[in-house]
Structures are given as structure tokens and as C-alpha cells.
Amino acid sequence: MSTDPQRLLARLLARPANHPELIVQALTHRSAGPDNNERLEFLGDALLGLVIAEELLERLPAADEGELSRRRAALVNQDALAAMARGLQLGDYLRLGAGELRTGGHTRDSILADAFEALLGAIYLDQGFAVVRELVLNLYAEALAEAASSLMRKDAKTRLQEWLQARRRGLPEYDVLGVSGEQHAQQFTVCCRLTDSEASAIGEGSSRRRAEQQAAETLLALLGGADSSASPA
């Protein structure tokens, strides 16, 4: 039933496994016997946690510990892991007991997710940290880029507020300086200014909200926080 694991590895890694039996074990569900993937899954889970943590830390320089934790959890929950496993067609390589085979265990999320983590654990033991780290970053390239860009899509007022709170500074104030144009085509001008310094910026937009966002974006850029790079490492 199950395909030769070496074919799977050849797609993932530059060189064959030093210990092919580790790869077989990673693909063996507990229903198929005692030499199964539960211990390797424990290792792979920890490995994945570290690699994703480091990458999020680098890509999200302004995110606090809570945000980093939430984003990592979203990348390594059972759904995400099972999707990764399906991308690798891991189901074709699984070794399952007769009962699990009969009831479609090779398509079950929990079994696929566990096997994916176990495979990472096996590759770590077989080829070392640098190799498995690169593999994880390749597999997660799209998801990590999405995590970083979704943070950038956070609105500017929120980012400005977070930037200031991280530095224990007062919240900004927004004042409408003027409204021009006809009722259905108004133009708002808003000033965003800090209460504890001279810094301020002007924004314009077709609604008060848009003008405020524009002002906050400009002020963030003035403060050096537009790309969040002025934040804690």
C-alpha cells in the first residue's frame, strides 16, 4: 500500500537519509506497531516550534510575545500541519494498522499532522538542524510571508497606538482641521499629534477615518516606526 519513503525524501532533501529506518518510523502510525512515530512527533513538534519562533521574531519586529505566540499557534495547529502533510502527499507513505487503513486513516487530519511533525523530527536527527530548518522555511515560505503582510495590513492608527504603548508613551490625539467640498464629495483634513512631544502629522481623505489613517501613517513614518523596525528586537 504505502509508497517507498525514499521517493518522498528525494523530493525534499538534497541527499538521501543516513538512517532510512528513522524516516520509515516517522511514517508509521501507532496502529501499525510499537516502533511508531509518537516519539519522533514529540521531537518534531519542538523543532517546528523553534524554527517558526525564530522566523516570526525576525519578520515581525514589532510584535510582542503574545502576538508571536498567537501567530505561531496559527501556523502549527492541526489544520495547518495536515495541510502541509497533504501538500507532500504524506498519506501515500503512511504505514497504518488494518483498522485505520479500513477507515481511511491516511486522510485523517490528526494522523497526517502527527506524521508531518514526526517526519521533521526524523530529518532533524538524520541530517541536522540546519537542513531541517531550511526545509521548514521552504515549506512555510508562503504562510510566513502571509503572516508578515497581514500584520502590515493592520491599520495605521492601531500600529501607531501599539508603537507608542510599547514605549509607554501617551496616546495620540486626532483633530479635524477642516472639511471641504460638497456633501457627497467631502474632503477631510485631520491632524494627528502626540501629547508628550511636538510630533504631529496632517492627513487628508474622503472620510474622517481615512484622513486619520493617513495622518497616523505619516506620523509613524516620522517616528521611524512605519516598518516597525524601531521596535524591540
Next chain:
Amino acid sequence: MSTDPQRLLARLLARPANHPELIVQALTHRSAGPDNNERLEFLGDALLGLVIAEELLERLPAADEGELSRRRAALVNQDALAAMARGLQLGDYLRLGAGELRTGGHTRDSILADAFEALLGAIYLDQGFAVVRELVLNLYAEALAEAASSLMRKDAKTRLQEWLQARRRGLPEYDVLGVSGEQHAQQFTVCCRLTDSEASAIGEGSSRRRAEQQAAETLLALLGGADSSASPA
């Protein structure tokens, strides 16, 4: 107040930090400012989790995932981390805000534990995985040896039962073959045998329980499971 972090590093590592500011940040509590150790703690926590996971996997070849998780949790809980921090006199190097300083923050478990993890995260970024892994294994040498030996102290009947259950084999039966000696100096002879094979072993002891343990130990050795090395990787 706080001592130069380079003195701390000199005690821990072969070469000085490439990025001393990371080490300073690891020792900076959030009460002291925005460039504090919360993000590095997130990284160090993941790093420590992986290093301890791998080491437990190797040292406890018969432990299942649940047992590995419990043992790791015991090694990385707040008490254990704070004890590690105290061993390094980390409190002397902490940077705290005025309020925390006044209320003795440099002796608080949670602050010490977080700083210890953050320090590991900083060393990982500064000197790489291999260096920080070796440091963790040195710091945890005693605790890891204790974890391994406490498992060996598990009684032989339990270990035999776990060995058999992992292989989905029947539980052993214990029969008293004989009792000799006076009431206060009895000697028991017990036979431990498997129900699904011919394997059996005899044990003797001053109580029925001791004789059973002796028989289980001998049978485990016969089965190749005495050092648990016949178990899943």
C-alpha cells in the same frame, strides 16, 4: 546596580558576544523599557524545549510521548528555570525598572525564569544552535542524569508491563512456587511467565513483592528490555 553582562558571558561561553546588545536586552525586564527581554524569552523557550526534547528522547529510549512531555515540563517549569538563573547569579545582571528594583524583582522567580530563557534566546541568535545547545546540556547535565536514573528506578514489574504493552502483548502472570523459612525470615520463590510465549523467569526474595520484582527483572533481561533499549527509538 547591574553587573556587566560580559562577565556573565565569559563564564558561560568560549568567545565574547558578537552582539552584546542582545545580551543586555535579554537581561532587561519589561519594567525597564521597551527594548526588553519578552521577545527573546519567546525564542529561548522554544530553543530550550527542543534541546531538552532531543536529549530526553535519547536518554529515555522506552519513554512514550506522554512521559517525555511530563519530564520535559518538570525540567523547564518556572521553579526549575529560576533555579538555573540563580545558579548563574542572573539576578546580579538584571536591568529592572525602579518599582521592581524597590520590591526585590531581581529575586522573583518569574523574572529570573524569563531572563534565563531570554538569555538562551540571545545566545542562540548570537552564536548559533550548536553553541547554545552545548550550553544547555552543560547547565542541565545533573538534572538530565537524574531524570534518566529516576526512570531506571521504576520498579521492574512496571517496566516489564510497559515493555509488553508497547508491543501489544499479554500481561505476565506471577505464581508463588514456594515459601520457606521461619515466619519472621521467610523466603519466597515466584515464577513470572508470559501468557503468549514460553518465556519465564524465577525470582526469590524476603517478601512476595521482592520475589516478583526479582523475577520481572530477570525476565526483562531475557527479553532484551532490561535497559529498555529494545524499545521504539
